[in-house]
Amino acid sequence: MDLYEHQGKELFERHGIELIDRVVARAPEEARAAAERLGGKGVVKVQVQVGGRGKGGGIVLAQSPEEAEEAARRMLGEGFSGNPVTRVLVEGLVDIAAELYMAITLDRSSKRFLAMTSSEGGVDIEQIAEASPEAIRKATIDPLMGLAGYQTRYLVGGFPEEARKGAADVLTKLWTVLTASDATLVEVNPLALLGDGRVVPLDAKVTLDENALFRHPDLAELAKEFVLDPTEAKAKEQGLQYVKLEGEVGIIGNGAGLVMSTLDVVQQAGGAAANFLDVGGGASADLMATSLEVILSDPAVRSVLVNIFGGITRGDLVAQGIIEALGRVDARVPIVVRLDGTNAEEGRALLAEAGHEKIVPAATMLEAAEKAVRAAKEGGA
């Protein structure tokens, strides 16, 4: 779960990291008032869960309260790269002497944590890594031992002399943020050395582990501030794994790997998936019905592909669920069904018996993908 910058900064502040003055504004007028309070000028930053804000016009230097209001109006009205925007962050202008980089992340490869610093902050770290890897200092942190003092000294050792003490303090506190909040990433880019010698994060990127939210009820609350796609919200309510994509074929499958594989096969058949819905193991009739409702509520869907491999999940129950769903929802598009594994034959027989005009049976995954893609194209014509 990626936090908004302002949420990340609030988390930093709770752990004693010093920040510059800032105000969250949810309306253009609030942004204007914020700029007035911050001395007439400010930086207006769009609050979204995606990157690329600097290049995409999501960060505006406002020379007056009017300019701040105007920038906020545009961001709140237009959204940012396809994402709705509900708030901006207005920050005061500061005198920046140097822009640095600092991050701690879960390193899957070593199964430990990795701290990284660079004195070339302000640009994408992947770019720095490519252009000048020697400009990055790294240290692997043992999860049982934690960030050690010598590691901190090394990590800030490449920074300008006057930034080192302040940066070491921020880094130590970032480690606390990471461990205390069950974060998998805390990244500050840029970390600024100010003209007066203070070292402060100008940005905050924090990713929290959703599996650990049960022990952080306060952090779980933060998710309520995110803007969810309506279909995504409905799926979440039902406890289903749902991901919205760009295409026109709605996909239901059991198990993450099988669903991903189904998306790929749909593309090989010349189509694209509109979404991803994993009903998981042991899918019941009721769960199947709910899943179909969720998928069909996405207006982009022009055909549906149900791909179930029965292990513990039984094909006859899946078929019952589909039939039940068709009694509950308006099946406005063809539903291609491919059942295999446990009780698949019984399931196929049930579907044939129901004889619903929208149900299209398919024997294999590849055949199902071809049929679903064709149906989506014909529906669109």
Place this chain on the structure above:
Amino acid sequence: MSVLIDKDTKVVVQGLTGREGSFHALRNRGYGTDVVAGVTPGKAGEQVEGIPVFDTVVEAVGDTGANTSLIFVPARFAAEAILEASDAGVGVIVCITEGIPVQDMARVYAYLRGRGQVLIGPNCPGLISPGKANVGIIPHEITMEGSVGLVSRSGTLTYQIMNELTQREIGASTCIGIGGDPIIGTGFVEALELFEADDETRAVALIGEIGGDDEEKAAAFIAERMSKPVVAYVAGFTAPPGKRMGHAGAIITGSKGTAQAKAEAFEAVGVKVGRNPTEVAEHLASSL
């Protein structure tokens, strides 16, 4: 032979008295697996269809000689369950539980390092050596004995591929579901090492997906150390960056962990990559 589990496997099920635990423990026993004990704190002395329940793993091991643990306990207690199994001296620990916080797993992994025990999972379907033992939730109905070693990050996708193999009358020596989490005990490399050393295994199917670099490490290992043919599959070519595709570990971060990069890593070392599950089965059939 087979790897990790066989006729000598004696299983203790942690979380035996739960719904999932009892359902699958009894299925495993029905298949012929020697399920000798269960552990649920506070329920010592009870039985589940004749399987004795203990308060702690160390007592279960002491009384029954269990050498393998199968874990079904809820996510918030699962990390501790793994540590408990480790401290009780169990050789193979299989954790089915999904949703364990990754920092818990980072600490557990660090604790287990160098202790010589094998952890499979978490967030996995377990493993089966057809005809010998089933430790986990893989449906034995779609398996048959044979000489292909399967290792996979995904459950149902493995079933799909195994089913296609079984339809072609190609059986498996052992099928290992290593799990879909960012930090798992046994990775592809460790599984490949086991299959390479196993007399019965003649070819390996490796089923990967987006996220992390375990497939790339596997490709390097295959180039340096594997003499047996390996056929690979990678799911998630169409997955957009930054979206978690069902599994906690199935995510492309920045430009890292794409299916394209993984498939290329395999092909660069001469490993055939199936474009879909059917092609994987076909490639395997021709490599045997």
